[in-house]
Amino acid sequence: MFSSLALGLQMGLTTVLPMPAATIALGDLPQDELAAYTRVIEDRGGWWLELDDRLLVAAPVTAWPELVEGERIIDDLGGIRPDDLALQARGCPLHPSAPLPAIARAGRHALVRAPATLLPYRLPERSEWRPVVPNRSLAQDWRARGLLDRAKRAANPDVQQRVDAVGRDRWFGVLSHLATYDRSSRRSDIANARDWLLGKFASLGLQTSTYSFPMTGTVAVPQVNVIGTLAGTNLPDEWIIVGAHYDSIQTNGGSTAAAPGAEDNASGCAAVVEMAEVFTRFPPQRTMIFTCFSGEEQGLIGSTRWVEDALRPNGHLPKIQLALIMDMIGYSQDGQLDVLLETSSTLSTVFPPFQSAVADYAGELVPHTSTNPFGSDHMPFINRGVPSLLVIEYDYDLYPGYHRTNDLPGTISNALDMGGGVLKMNAAVLAEAAGFEASALFRDGFE
Ligand SMILES: [Zn+2]
Incomplete structure (x- = not known):
């Protein structure tokens, strides 16, 4: 019983608990430095998403000062989990369902704050939404990445x-x-x-x-x-x-x-x-x-x-x-x-x-x-x-x-x-x- 509780806590620490998150500007950070940076985020128990010219970083409070410099922050997102987010298709603006407020653009999707499990109900006429899988590049800006x-x-x-x-x-x-x-x-x-x-x-x-x-x-x-x-x-x-x-x-x-x-x-x-x-x-x-x-x-x-x-x-x-x-x-x-x-x-x-x-x-x-x-x-x-x-x-x-x-x-x-x-x-x-x-x-x- 103790061990299963411990296992549950362990899983919760990385996959369930909300963590402070922010989008930060990548600027001209070279690709190899970005790769090193995202490894550190994961090592500290956090998670990330590459969103074109910016990176979403979520990390435990204790790791926050090390990982995120204030001047690079574009948006402070408060505490979030990957499950709180979804990717919504950015289609024709005349479409009957209005786009939800976007955190960032990622290819032809917008990263939105809406549980992906709810999107089929909020947007029943659209199939173009998908859940967020952390620690991956969703969209890349080649020139910025060098x-x-x-x-x-x-x-x-x-x-x-x-x-x-x-x-x-x-x-x-x-x-x-x-x-x-x-x-x-x-x-x-x-x-x-x-x-x-x-x-x-x-x-x-x-x-x-x-x-x-x-x-x-x-x-x-x-x-x-x-x-x-x-x-x-x-x-x-x-x-x-x-x-x-x-x-x-x-x-x-x-x-x-x-x-x-x-x-x-x-x-x-x-x-x-x-x-x-x-x-x-x-x-x-x-x-x-x-x-x-x-x-x-x-x-x-x-x-x-x-x-x-x-x-x-x-x-x-x-x-x-x-x-x-x-x-x-x-x-x-x-x-x-x-x-x-x-x-x-x-x-x-x-x-x-x-x-x-x-x-x-x-x-x-x-x-x-x-x-x-x-x-x-x-x-x-x-x-x-x-x-x-x-x-x-x-x-x-x-x-x-x-x-x-x-x-x-x-x-x-x-x-x-x-x-x-x-x-x-x-x-x-x-x-x-x-x-x-x-x-x-x-x-x-x-x-
Ligand atoms: Zn067309």
């Missing part, structure tokens, strides 16, 4: 050539054209966008196809994914997927208003087209499959059905080396070009090539990573363990046109800089992922 400097290498002339082939004005032109269609899957005009994309892929020399999938509810025309394939020159059975959804939605204009979806997601879809523009000029060793999905706004239907009913039963999933998904890549509220890369913690080995690509070819971007993925076309791949990630601008939930009738090209502030940076980063990553023969010019540099 990770970009460490990832920097000498630029490769062959990769640079592909990066230089990116046309951000061409991308914005395609974006603007796609936004002239009402791409709601409830309207027939989406078929015109589909046909335009098919024609575009064909004009670039891609082998085009469509994938039709069933969708419940009212759809004006059959819903299809648009696919353009560029066969690899010598590794055709290794695939690189470049994808984005082309359907759109508006929730403020009533049933007759158009859904232009310029940022969400003509921006990503036009980027798929732009990557096809670049790589058809520089044929890759691996097969590149450029895909524009529909049915995303109704629950990732086009991408899910393609993965589950076409790729998986036909044994194609193991061929996929990388599925790069883009959704809202053109907006920045301010001059800081933040971009978020999101995958699951088990697939986080997809991050380093993006780190290097930003360091070497797209230094204007400020990249962040998150390992709590949800709600876009990367999910069907991640759910099957296929290396995949989402690229999304990090101001998306502040975007004034988000799921509105004013999601028009002119609403996307800083589009050419933001989207242009993302295109350069992705071109560099895809160049290496898809592979190339080093050009003779650069291979024999002294001749």
